[in-house]
């Protein structure tokens with residue numbers, strides 16, 4: 001089996017939690033190939049030359065402007081990176097298409113329009129369409145001639161998407177489905193030509209349909225007035241006996257949920273990529289500002305309080321990036337493996353994303369919260385100017401907020417993270433039971449003092465193992481104690497989700513540093529090591545706090561004492577001067593005057 005970069009690793013979704021991962025197997029951004037980096041650079045210069053100079057006009061929703069910019073992106077091939085060549089795309093690997101999302105991620109409303117068009121606007125037809133549907137729609141979507149959009153949400157069904165009220169009834173002559181209902185918050189809705197719309201056949205069977213803008217009975221509402229991403233078109237869609245030809249049923253009748261949920265897996269990872277691209281640019285703007293603004297006859301970037309913010313931004317961005325491309329490579333490898341087994345392209349792509357649905361949900365949460373942190377502190381670094389619309393950070397602050405809401409709210413994604421792990425455990429797809437039992441046994445045995453491995457980063461490796469034990473201990477005890485009641489104890493699930501998400505990101509950062517140090521030498525990765533160690537030091541406390549809050553919610557007496565003792569053991573860190581470490585990280589970023597990569 002061939003892959004684009006490096007060796008093939010064969011890890012199941014969620015499996016990292018119960019096994020140790022090898023750094024050599026982990027894909028890191030420093031492994032990008034030349035062609036991939038060229039694509040990323042091309043996206044960056046597209047933003048700089050075609051998008052950012054027009055950003056005020058875009059945000060005023062100047063008629064025709066956004067579609068014309070999507071056309072330009074289409075002319076450069078940026079709309080079809082992941083689409084097979086036979087359907088008018090470039091047929092690139094998953095990592096390259098993720099890099100496009102990252103590269104265009106700093107484009108404010110344009111990024112949202114692009115991501116919606118290439119993701120939820122195109123992928124349902126690409127992955128679930130018949131040959132005829134794909135031939136009709138995909139080349140036009142890949143070139144940008146037609147713009148795509150996705151109508152799932154309704155006024156009374158958002159997170160609970162399957163409770164949609166829009167209906168589809170077969171016409172008397174059997175040639176059409178008549179759609180009746182309303183969709184809301186539809187990105188690109190104001191100018192899109194083709195929509196994937198979900199409706200219930202006979203009010204029951206949740207089904208996807210391809211709707212064209214000229215279909216009789218289809219209308220759209222005016223643009224919403226939003227807090228941010230003001231240049232992104234968001235409208236309601238109305239269906240009044242809207243005539244959709246039967247050949248425009250997408251997938252199977254009653255199987256619309258498979259389309260809705262599978263498309264979201266990929267969307268979540270891509271949202272993280274866009275957040276990463278945005279975060280890097282905004283951090284760069286904030287660092288540049290801090291390097292030019294003087295107060296008390298001192299450049300504000302020289303104040304410890306500001307250095308702390310710059311370092312924290314750098315850490316969050318670097319860690320998010322480490323996890324994003326680790327998962328992207330897993331998806332790419334899985335896709336290649338399934339293709340080699342003879343699976344068709346669409347089935348391979350969908351199954352690969354489903355395999356890593358847990359990780360996609362975590363990336364979405366971490367990436368969107370990273371970006372929210374970066375934009376918030378960037379406004380703070382700008383002081384009063386940060387509150388002015390003259391400065392980009394104020395736009396970034398408003399635009400960033402939506403990321404925690406769409407593609408599944410962060411609450412829903414946190415719940416899903418734990419739910420998927422537990423369900424895979426129950427179904428035997430992921431053996432979490434045995435390691436959870438082993439951790440429980442370890443609690444009553446003599447503690448294991450010190451690291452057996454004394455090689456580079458042995459303490460950090462051990463800490464990750466301990467974090468995993470903390471999760472297995474807490475989640476295992478919660479399941480045992482609460483059984484099916486755990487589902488309704490969402491506060492506990494949220495704590496466990498955070499423990500899982502922090503641990504996954506910690507491990508991704510660790511593997512990146514180890515892999516880098518084995519190629520460059522330990523001294524050459526002091527910046528990255530500082531990032532890793534600071535992140536791990538903070539993560540230990542966060543895991544401890546989340547674990548404690550979870551345990552205290554369901555355990556009492558001896559059991560509670562025992563669990564808390566175990567948790568403390570698993571989250572213990574050595575004293576660490578995080579102030580100095582963060583100063584070193586900040587000093588490097590300040591000297592560079594931007595975020596490095």
Ligand SMILES: Cc1cc2nc3c(=O)[nH]c(=O)nc-3n(C[C@H](O)[C@H](O)[C@H](O)COP(=O)(O)OP(=O)(O)OC[C@H]3O[C@@H](n4cnc5c(N)ncnc54)[C@H](O)[C@@H]3O)c2cc1C
Nearest residue numbers: 150151152153157158159185186187405406407409411412
């Ligand atoms: C700018 C914008 C663009 C959008 N683009 C599109 C698009 O192109 N296509 C489309 O179909 N939709 C789109 N959406 C809709 C978006 O996906 C939904 O807003 C989102 O899924 C949340 O649904 P909701 O707004 O109904 O909130 P609700 O589901 O009502 O949620 C409200 C709050 O309750 C929480 N909550 C809900 N259920 C649970 C639960 N079971 N447990 C715990 N907490 C829960 C949520 O996390 C949230 O905090 C867009 C929305 C916006 C604002």
